[in-house]
Amino acid sequence: MPARRRIDRGFSGFLMVLFIAMALLAPIAVQAAEKLESLVTELGTAKLSKKQEVVDRMIATGAPEVIGILEALVGRDLYTRKSDKKVVIGRKAEGRQLLLIDPVTGAEIGLAGSRDVKRVKTNNKLRSSVKATMGSLTLMSPDPQRRLEAAQGLLKSDDLGMLPLLETALSKEEDPAVKDALVLAQASIRLQSDKAEDRLGAVGVLAGRTDPDSRVMLSRLLLKDGETWREPDADVRAAAEDALADMERRLQFWRTVEHLYQGISLGSVLLLAAMGLAITFGVMGVINMAHGEMVMLGAYTTFVIQEGFRAAAPELFGWSLAVALPAAFLVSALVGVAMERGCIRFLYGRPLETLLATWGISLILQQAVRSVFGPTNREVGSPEWMQGAMESVAGITLTYNRLYIILFSLCVLGAVLLVLKKSAFGLQMRAVTQNREMARAMGIPTGRVDAMTFGLGSGIAGIAGVALSQIDNVSPNLGQAYIVDSFMVVVFGGVGNLWGAFAGAMSLGVVNKLLEPWAGAVLGKILVLVAIILFIQKRPRGLFALRGRAVES
Amino acid sequence: MSLLQRLYAPQPQAQGKGRLASVILLTVLAAIAILVPLLNLTMPPGSALHVPTYLVSLLGKYLCFAMLALSIDLIWGFCGILSLGHGAFFALGGYAMGMHLMRQIGERGVYGHPILPDFMVFLNWKELPWYWYGFDIFPFAVVMALFVPGLLAFVFGWLAFRSRVSGVYLSIITQAMTYALMLAFFRNDMGFGGNNGLTDFKDLLGFDLQADTTRAALLAATCIALGGCYLMCRAIVASKLGRLIAAIRDDEPRVRFLGYRVENFKLFVFVLSAMIAGLAGALYVPQVGIINPGEFTPANSIEAVIWVAIGGRGTLYGAIAGGVLVNYAKTVLTGLIPEIWLFALGGMFIAVTLFFPKGLVGSIPAAVDWMKTKAGGGGGASSAPLAKEAGE
Numbered sequence: 001m002p003a004r005r006r007i008d009r010g011f012s013g014f015l016m017v018l019f020i021a022m023a024l025l026a027p028i029a030v031q032a033a034e035k036l037e038s039l040v041t042e043l044g045t046a047k048l049s050k051k052q053e054v055v056d057r058m059i060a061t062g063a064p065e066v067i068g069i070l071e072a073l074v075g076r077d078l079y080t081r082k083s084d085k086k087v088v089i090g091r092k093a094e095g096r097q098l099l100l101i102d103p104v105t106g107a108e109i110g111l112a113g114s115r116d117v118k119r120v121k122t123n124n125k126l127r128s129s130v131k132a133t134m135g136s137l138t139l140m141s142p143d144p145q146r147r148l149e150a151a152q153g154l155l156k157s158d159d160l161g162m163l164p165l166l167e168t169a170l171s172k173e174e175d176p177a178v179k180d181a182l183v184l185a186q187a188s189i190r191l192q193s194d195k196a197e198d199r200l201g202a203v204g205v206l207a208g209r210t211d212p213d214s215r216v217m218l219s220r221l222l223l224k225d226g227e228t229w230r231e232p233d234a235d236v237r238a239a240a241e242d243a244l245a246d247m248e249r250r251l252q253f254w255r256t257v258e259h260l261y262q263g264i265s266l267g268s269v270l271l272l273a274a275m276g277l278a279i280t281f282g283v284m285g286v287i288n289m290a291h292g293e294m295v296m297l298g299a300y301t302t303f304v305i306q307e308g309f310r311a312a313a314p315e316l317f318g319w320s321l322a323v324a325l326p327a328a329f330l331v332s333a334l335v336g337v338a339m340e341r342g343c344i345r346f347l348y349g350r351p352l353e354t355l356l357a358t359w360g361i362s363l364i365l366q367q368a369v370r371s372v373f374g375p376t377n378r379e380v381g382s383p384e385w386m387q388g389a390m391e392s393v394a395g396i397t398l399t400y401n402r403l404y405i406i407l408f409s410l411c412v413l414g415a416v417l418l419v420l421k422k423s424a425f426g427l428q429m430r431a432v433t434q435n436r437e438m439a440r441a442m443g444i445p446t447g448r449v450d451a452m453t454f455g456l457g458s459g460i461a462g463i464a465g466v467a468l469s470q471i472d473n474v475s476p477n478l479g480q481a482y483i484v485d486s487f488m489v490v491v492f493g494g495v496g497n498l499w500g501a502f503a504g505a506m507s508l509g510v511v512n513k514l515l516e517p518w519a520g521a522v523l524g525k526i527l528v529l530v531a532i533i534l535f536i537q538k539r540p541r542g543l544f545a546l547r548g549r550a551v552e553s
Numbered sequence: 554m555s556l557l558q559r560l561y562a563p564q565p566q567a568q569g570k571g572r573l574a575s576v577i578l579l580t581v582l583a584a585i586a587i588l589v590p591l592l593n594l595t596m597p598p599g600s601a602l603h604v605p606t607y608l609v610s611l612l613g614k615y616l617c618f619a620m621l622a623l624s625i626d627l628i629w630g631f632c633g634i635l636s637l638g639h640g641a642f643f644a645l646g647g648y649a650m651g652m653h654l655m656r657q658i659g660e661r662g663v664y665g666h667p668i669l670p671d672f673m674v675f676l677n678w679k680e681l682p683w684y685w686y687g688f689d690i691f692p693f694a695v696v697m698a699l700f701v702p703g704l705l706a707f708v709f710g711w712l713a714f715r716s717r718v719s720g721v722y723l724s725i726i727t728q729a730m731t732y733a734l735m736l737a738f739f740r741n742d743m744g745f746g747g748n749n750g751l752t753d754f755k756d757l758l759g760f761d762l763q764a765d766t767t768r769a770a771l772l773a774a775t776c777i778a779l780g781g782c783y784l785m786c787r788a789i790v791a792s793k794l795g796r797l798i799a800a801i802r803d804d805e806p807r808v809r810f811l812g813y814r815v816e817n818f819k820l821f822v823f824v825l826s827a828m829i830a831g832l833a834g835a836l837y838v839p840q841v842g843i844i845n846p847g848e849f850t851p852a853n854s855i856e857a858v859i860w861v862a863i864g865g866r867g868t869l870y871g872a873i874a875g876g877v878l879v880n881y882a883k884t885v886l887t888g889l890i891p892e893i894w895l896f897a898l899g900g901m902f903i904a905v906t907l908f909f910p911k912g913l914v915g916s917i918p919a920a921v922d923w924m925k926t927k928a929g930g931g932g933g934a935s936s937a938p939l940a941k942e943a944g945e
Contacts, residue, residue: 371892
């Protein structure tokens with residue numbers, strides 16, 4: 001029940017009201033001495049036209065209870081008891097009963113039927129003016145959230161008398177968000193001024209902003225009522241027009257920033273999915289059509305681990321992803337090694353046949369997962385630190401989970417590069433890739449290196465699955481959704497080259513998202529695919545061409 | 554043997570086997586075309602010899618798939634180009650026929666609009682898009698069912714072969730092609746019915762599509778078309794041109810060094826194969842009564858490739874057998890235990906590539922040879938020339 005909350009808040013605002021009494025209203029507190037009690041009674045009996053005055057006098061008392069009473073008035077919870085004409089606050093109780101509360105002392109004074117009391121009459125005008133006044137009172141609240149609400153509430157107000165109050169509030173305000181709202185409210189009120197220079201000043205303030213509210217206010221100045229301009233002054237109109245155009249430019253800029261962010265985040269998802277492929281396809285020459293299913297296995301591993309956490313240690317849920325990462329890597333890598341030893345090693349040098357065989361494996365994995373976990377989407381939770389979003393100036397939101405995925409994919413890229421360039425295994429792998437016979441002659445166990453390489457590629461796909469489970473549905477079809485894109489990335493970027501995969505993923509992601517606003521999501525994707533097909537015409541080996549074991553087909 | 558010798562050397566044995574298989578295949582097709590409709594139409598439903606109508610449609614469907622497999626075998630088995638996008642050509646042919654069938658509905662649609670198909674009325678379209686013009690004429694629709702896939706294959710192949718995109722790369726971009734088409738056809742504003750596709754067909758050339766006689770006639774037509782396509786493909790692969798194409802499969806650079814414009818030959822086979830696939834799609838749609846963007850999914854195209862691999866790559870009759878066999882298995886298995894089907898299909902992919910690189914039917918000649926040697930008959934061991942795996 002909102003009324004209750006309002007009252008509670010009213011009492012908690014005790015300090016605030018004290019503050020107002022001292023800082024603000026004391027200089028003009030002409031009738032401060034008046035007893036609140038009698039004023040409340042007067043509020044119940046006064047004519048509608050006089051009520052505003054009574055309210056003003058109540059505020060002037062500076063008593064902490066005033067806010068509670070006014071909130072009850074606005075919330076239509078203020079009643080007059082018929083028996084003794086006492087004004088009370090009524091809260092809904094059991095049945096049709098009302099729980100009566102003394103507005104001044106706050107004490108409960110018993111129940112009453114709805115026929116025993118009469119609601120204190122208000123009208124819309126009074127309520128909105130009281131709301132605005134209360135807004136001004138809360139401008140000084142110690143709670144920034146309340147100050148923010150108050151400032152935002154003032155946006156609808158056209159009360160020029162508020163301006164000095166806003167001025168004071170602004171000079172004291174330290175919270176940037178509240179300050180921003182205050183500036184906006186101030187400009188909004190100044191736009192109602194009769195003086196052209198005041199309105200011009202307000203336009204000047206709004207001109208520097210990009211939020212939708214300022215935009216609405218500015219464009220309102222350019223409206224016509226029939227033949228006459230709503231804004232009589234031509235200078236103000238011109239300024240508003242300039243400001244709007246400028247705002248449009250900045251908004252465009254921020255929109256581009258947002259699309260870039262989305263593009264980079266899509267690119268990093270693609271990078272994660274394609275990095276393993278760059279190793280299995282690029283380095284080993286194996287067309288692993290089951291690569292998407294390795295991603296899917298990673299996502300399902302995350303799901304299983306999270307279920308375990310939920311059951312055994314819900315308080316440690318935030319750590320589930322940290323456990324899921326190595327687990328997903330292991331699961332996918334093991335499946336990958338099994339695939340390589342059981343099937344793919346018989347097909348080296350026959351890339352088209354590996355394509356068919358691994359497609360078969362992918363069907364089997366999909367069906368197996370479907371049989372175990374069911375065909376529907378599985379819910380994978382995000383730890384708290386990944387939720388939320390930061391909002392930037394122009395009202396665009398950049399969600400944190402995408403930011404983490406961008407960072408994560410870069411970390412994985414770095415780690416894989418390190419493994420390939422610095423570790424003994426990486427050295428062996430490169431040796432086998434470049435010259436298998438020579439490597440074997442030097443005593444490198446080529447078969448094992450093959451299996452490990454394939455396992456590495458698959459394991460990275462599993463890690464990608466952990467990341468994807470945070471932004472996409474976990475279903476048996478998860479891998480299918482990414483396999484075409486991943487191949488595009490690798491083919492576009494150049495086979496066998498992690499930097500190629502990086503460049504390919506990022507450019508595909510960004511181009512895709514930049515195309516989306518004017519071409520639509522589907523058409524954008526089609527355009528990208530067509531562009532890649534055309535690109536391959538020009539550079540059949542991709543952006544960064546490298547030589548690998550079976551690359552020359 | 555040098556390449557030239559291999560190209561022009563007579564291969565009586567291989568041809569002899571091919572001829573025998575061709576005779577068997579054509580006899581079976583003729584038997585299906587004549588017997589099945591006959592038994593369906595003349596025998597009373599209770600009779601043991603009666604062929605139920607659903608079986609007629611099912612057979613027709615299998616034969617359409619077999620035709621798609623034939624087209625893939627022509628390009629993959631003989632030219633070494635693994636196309637993962639033939640499902641797109643099939644679907645385009647199907648859409649051409651579907652558009653004709655849509656226009657045949659006339660005022661019998663739910664909304665009763667004389668010109669616009671139901672889905673367009675539903676989407677508030679005011680007039681027929683230009684690319685629907687002419688589809689009310691049957692011959693035009695048939696020409697389009699061949700022309701549109703052919704044109705797409707021509708443009709795509711011209712770009713790809715000219716810049717020597719081959720092997721895996723070609724496979725992947727053909728997959729991207731069908732994926733892009735799928736996305737496009739799923740859109741409502743493309744004017745092809747969005748994700749519902751085209752359906753609710755009434756009749757073809759004035760004959761009711763639900764009538765037994767029409768279904769029987771469609772089956773016969775499919776048999777004739779399949780037989781005709783088979784004979785054409787057989788003629789091509791047996792000709793000098795066919796040997797050149799096989800040479801391209803086996804060693805493309807050498808054929809190029811000999812002075813042939815390899816890309817033109819590849820393009821020819823690719824376009825021809827796409828047109829056969831389009832024809833298969835056009836025959837498929839009236840028999841199943843629907844065409845939707847699902848036909849464009851990459852998985853469909855890859856599945857069609859496995860029909861060929863299982864039947865026997867590089868043997869045209871093997872592809873046809875594979876198309877029928879795998880689809881029959883699919884009907885049986887999905888009917889019995891739906892979950893099993895994907896396991897079975899996946900298993901087939903793996904088993905065929907590992908153990909039967911020539912496919913089931915393709916392995917028969919080798920098996921026959923082996924039996925002959927065992928019996929002491931001797932007999933040449935050379936089978937249909939599949940000297941080198943494609944893509945190696």
